[in-house]
Amino acid sequence: MSQSDLEGALQQLKNIETELEAKALQNKQTKKELDETRKLSLLMQSDLDEARDLLQKIIIKLSKEKLHLVNLKELNKELNSKYSTTTNQLNAQILALKREMMSLNDILKKSEMENELKNVKIVDLGRKLNRALASRVQELAKFRSEFFGRLQDVLKNRRDIRTVGDRFVFQSEVLFASGASDIAAAGKKELAQLARTLNSIAPNIPKKINWILQIEGHTDHIPISNKRFQSNWELSAARAISVVEFLIGQGVPADRLSAAGYGEFQPLDKRRDEIGNRRNRRIEMKLTQR
Secondary structure: OHHHHHHHHHHHHHHHHHHHHHHHHHHHHHHHHHHHHHHHHHHHHHHHHHHHHHHHHHHHHHHHHHHHHHHHHHHHHHHHHHHHHHHHHHHHHHHHHHHHHHHHEEEEEHHHHHHHHHHHHHHHHHHHHHHHHHHHHHHHHHHHHHHHHHHHHHOOOOOEEEEEEEEEEEEEHHHHOOOOEEEEEHHHHHHHHHHHHHHHHHHHHOOOOEEEEEEEEEEEOEEEEEEEOOOHHHHHHHHHHHHHHHHHHHHOOOOHEEEOOOOOOOOOOOOHHHHHHHHHHHEEEEEEEE
């Protein structure tokens, strides 16, 4: 074999080797594409299975909805039948009520005519009653003014015992120690003078005036909590009761007295300082009628 034949054979081998490498690369690429196709096929199969499951659920739900719709139609049919019967019954009841209302209107007209005659008498009676009440209020106001005037003279116009509107006001310090409901000795002296004044005026008050002396206890806003009192409500009520009991002991009739406690909820002074607190700690007395 000549040199040129040998070189030609080598060249052919190289060409074949190049073609084989190209084929191998092509096969590798084809295999990769095949693998990706298989993966995609698996994913599509999974999606298809999920779609089948979802479709099955939808079919089941639609079947239930269809059954529910059929039941609703039957129920609607039944209700329509009942409604028709009920409507007829209601119409009959309405007609009966209209007849009854017409009868009641006739009775009402007759009653109104009778009431007009009675109202004339009632209005006249009311006027007489108002005049009588006004007269009693004026008489009581006169005795209240006399009562307060005498008290002011007896108590020497003390600044801690004063008149506020239609009420006589004792500052708590005049009667009680702090946080206590027992009347102090000095307080008993002042209340004894009040009782004597009231007892001297009471016989002059006409019997037709059903008068009463209201005793009201008030505290400041500062909370209290000790062994005896858990709140300002309890303290104010206990102080008012102590005053009532003392006045009864001084000869004031029990049926002419009342006691009430208002805690801190009806202040005279809205300030929250010591001046306001001192003004709000008080016993109020009001001569009024039942």
